[in-house]
Amino acid sequence: MPSTTDAIRITDLCVSYTAVVEEPRDPDHSKRRRTRKRDIQALENVTFNVPKGEAMGLIGGNGAGKSTLLKTIAGILKPSDGQVDLWGRPHLLAPGMGFNKTLSGRENVILGGLAAGMSIDEVREKQDSIIEFADIGGFIDLPVITYSSGMFSRLAFAVATHVNPEILLIDEALSAGDAGFRDKAVAKVKEMGHQAQTIVVVSHSSAMVSEMATRALWLHQGIVKMVGEVQVVADAYADFQANARETAQHDRSIADRR
């Protein structure tokens, strides 16, 4: 049950939105297509809490609602029902957010830092450290549009990871730049995790979740399947996936025999 030491408290959270989908006008004329609006229930009655100082991992397949949950905690999406209570300011790790590619790297450090919620004094104070971390040499004064994708990732990641949030939200943001930089990036995120009071991390890598989180929440089609100690939840999810694969294989072999 929720305690007064919670950093995040989610109560009966539902999130739905309308998506525009394109589909064939009729089965016989597949070339003729029409767009229709479809209501999507991304999260349904999700309830859990994350105590202050804890790291929570979100596990689940594609379309389970992990990113939607993270975005709702971050304040990007609104609840359709239920409530999100936060004790502290959340920060979604979003490399490159707020960047303008016609500006120089140095100017983007300021713009990206402000977009990430830093004050102008804080950005100026951290500017040298960010540039040093990005390690892109003289390119820092050239327009970002001239950067390779690896250089862009380095700079974007450097800015995003120099924020000191109370609640850190990570959504598959660790694929930054070349292999050498990736190790540095992972180490930096872990360092952020130690500094932040609370973390929620989404990753397709169970190893990454296990390494960063102490508890995990397994979402399946927008519904909470399980919450508990990270290894127990990760094992249950792995069994579920194995069973699902076996069932699919079994169905395919029956179909082949027929």
Added chain:
Amino acid sequence: MTTPDSPTITRRATRTGVPPLAQYLSEAWRYRTFAIYWSRAEIKSRNFETALGRLWHFLNPLLFGIIYFIFIGIIAGGGLDNTSRLGFIVGNLYAWTYFGTIITTGMGSVHGGGGGVTGQSAIPRIVLPFASTLTAANLFLRSLIAYIPIHILAGRGLHWEQLILPVLVVITGMFGLGLALLFAVLNVYFRDVSRLIPHFLRLWLYLSPALWGYTRLFDRGIVETLAQLNPMYWGMVTWTHTFGGPLSSEGPSFGFALLIFTACAVTTLLIGFFTFVSREDEFAVHN
């Protein structure tokens, strides 16, 4: 260690979709420095890699005005030796360009992801169209430098109404921002809106007394009444007065036109604001 019982941030569904206003506005205020830097970036990127760079901020409306002056002089038979008309057209077009820029850049700022801001951050989305309004105001004030010699050449003189210029910049900004917010929401549901806006703005320009003087509608009965239903009728009457004084001793007074235009601007901004904030997470879903 215990945390205080009341949370720092609470998010819940509201019946209208409008978030708690005090929380929303204080959060938007927190990003005021970001808005200023975003606006500077918009200005800088406008003429990225062009040879004339910032000169285009002056040249664009100037060329636009000269083209219309020639067009009206030849087609409408007004002649090309009327410098007073040139001053009138260029001044009004600078004002119109300011108004139109707010709408097009304000609406565009939240579409296409807004540099990742709409889909990846909790920055109140209204910060982006607001920053675009700052951009448009900045560009307009720069363009006034190019207007001054034309104003002198056209013999438009000094008028007390010119003191109201800063107020008029704010009111036009409010009206443009209100419309930008409304069109931005409409564009989420009907993507064609962004394609229609340039045509709509051009038609609106022709229907407002920007290229033609409002005195042309005197004693035109129903036509004048219909023209006065257009908020930019009052907007352009006010701008015409501000740049060059009244065109005639008859017709709407400056104070009355300013009052009507202000009422339209405030109403539009309020409607635009509430519509926008009640739908703003749609920008995250549909970008």
